[in-house]
Amino acid sequence: MACVGGYLLTNQVMVVGSYWSFYGGNTFGVTLIPMLLGVAMLFWNGRSVFGWLLTAVGALFILAGVIANMHIYFHPASLFNTIVMLVLLVGGLSLIARAVLSNRSET
Numbered sequence: 001m002a003c004v005g006g007y008l009l010t011n012q013v014m015v016v017g018s019y020w021s022f023y024g025g026n027t028f029g030v031t032l033i034p035m036l037l038g039v040a041m042l043f044w045n046g047r048s049v050f051g052w053l054l055t056a057v058g059a060l061f062i063l064a065g066v067i068a069n070m071h072i073y074f075h076p077a078s079l080f081n082t083i084v085m086l087v088l089l090v091g092g093l094s095l096i097a098r099a100v101l102s103n104r105s106e107t
Contacts (some may be wrong), residue, residue, distance in 0.1 A: 002092025012075045017066070024053040031065055034058035 035058025043049030077085075 002096055005088030005092055006086055008081075009026050009089055010083070012077055012092070014073045015074060016071045016073065018069045018071060028065075031061055032058070035062065 034054050038051050038054030038056070038058055041048045042055060045051065
C-alpha cells in the first residue's frame with residue numbers, strides 16, 4: 001500500500017529547474033571557480049589540504065545552487081485521486097509502523 005501510494009503521489013509531482021542566479025543572472029561560471037582552483041591545486045599537490053577544502057566547498061556550493069533553483073509543482077488531480085493516493089500512503093506507512101512496533105515489543 002505504501003509503495004503504491006508513494007508511487008502515485010510522486011508521479012503527480014513535477015520538478016523543474018530554473019536559471020542559475022547568484023547575485024544576478026547567468027553567473028553559474030562564477031560558482032565553478034573555487035572548485036576548479038581546488039582541482040588545479042590537487043593536480044599540483046594531491047596532499048594539499050587547502051585544495052581538498054576548496055574542491056569540497058565548491059562542489060557543495062554548486063549542489064546547493066542546483067537544489068535552491070529547483071521548483072516543485074503538483075500536477076492537477078481530482079479530489080478523489082488525491083484522497084486515494086494519500087490514504088494508500090498513510091495506510092501503508094501505518095501498517096509498516098504497526099508491524100515494526102509489534103515485533104519490537106515481543107522481543
